[in-house]
């Protein structure tokens with residue numbers, strides 16, 4: 267069970283096989299080292315190459331981070347609108363992540379941008395104007411990832427969109443930048459949002475990467491997990507394969523390295539876990555996300571019951587008292603205590619499940635407890651406690667033994683990836699009709715890239731570039747999406 271992981275005689279690998287740096291002050295971010303007491307050790311080991319790459323990155327970040335001479339020098343290039351010929355040599359290069367959309371989307375794009383930074387030797391800095399500091403600890407030792415508030419372009423961030431003239435796509439379209447250009451702007455906006463156009467999508471082409479490489483400052487907005495398409499860029503492939511010999515572990519390792527909830531969020535996680543999950547023999551997470559007409563739908567409830575019972579995640583329960591009394595004679599004692607963690611904006615799914623296992627005896631004799639941390643009713647933006655609860659719930663889901671998620675939901679992707687679990691995905695209910703099957707087991711724990719580039723880079727690759735590699739395929743829950751497996 268998971269309870270004995272808190273036994274001091276049995277210390278877990280606090281550093282997660284060397285993934286985490288040692289230099290942090292433990293009390294400033296309890297989750298960083300305490301999370302190993304709440305989960306089983308990951309069966310997936312990070313490669314030595316990834317570990318050394320992270321240590322090298324940490325040194326680079328320390329050298330180039332805010333409040334360094336190097337940062338000041340690079341920032342001056344911006345102030346002076348310096349254009350460069352060729353690469354900027356020994357100057358530090360940066361990529362600034364600007365948050366967009368719900369928390370799940372944010373975490374996916376943050377991890378994607380971090381991997382891009384690792385691959386291109388850029389330093390990642392994050393726009394801190396929202397609630398990033400209430401949610402995540404600093405990931406890099408002895409420096410900061412927060413973009414200083416006086417950064418000269420900050421005022422423009424909110425207006426950046428697909429129309430922005432300094433976006434890479436629009437610069438290409440207007441021929442301001444191309445392979446024969448000799449001068450480069452000191453910054454570019456990368457629009458990697460689901461509504462991006464053909465020119466923005468050229469970001470995923472090798473030739474374009476060699477142009478973008480010359481620009482010292484990149485500002486990026488994305489609501490997507492775009493890592494599968496980085497694997498399709500030939501110049502990144504060898505490095506990616508060395509970093510991640512197991513290709514379906516990219517998000518798992520990077521999120522465990524980067525995403526550490528603040529002490530406030532960790533309080534929400536650990537108190538809930540200790541109260542409701544720690545004593546169970548088995549835990550199951552069920553993440554319920556209904557996109558259109560959010561609320562309670564009996565169809566979705568039936569789907570949850572049929573999926574969990576069909577896949578033996580939960581026992582069948584007697585539907586009536588009579589059935590109950592017949593069963594009672596056969597079952598003399600409690601078999602297992604199963605704790606089910608339900609996360610949803612709506613309270614009715616967990617209430618309904620709770621009723622099911624209270625009103626009728628479970629056929630296996632297992633006792634099923636059902637718990638839901640919050641019922642926020644609707645999605646809210648930039649509200650501190652709302653987002654903290656969302657993060658705590660994703661994290662709690664990642665601590666369970668098995669997980670059922672909802673199709674299309676990035677909230678579920680984060681939980682499955684952090685937890686290292688292949689989820690059972692509840693198919694999307696379309697047109698108020700129950701899907702033929704309630705759920706499908708995912709082929710990998712990787713998140714789905716919902717909006718991969720539509721056109722290929724060269725005429726001969728076309729839309730099916732993914733077909734040329736054996737480790738990327740369409741997602742189970744979204745045929746137009748791509749995922750690693």
Ligand code: GDP
Pocket residue numbers: 367368369370371372554555609610611640642644645646652653655656659674675676677678
């Ligand atoms: P997605 O829309 O399902 O891909 O996930 P996101 O996390 O990007 O956006 C959904 C947002 O709605 C979350 O960030 C929360 O603010 C809220 N939300 C959705 N489902 C839940 C839930 O089960 N619990 C909580 N606390 N918030 C939720």
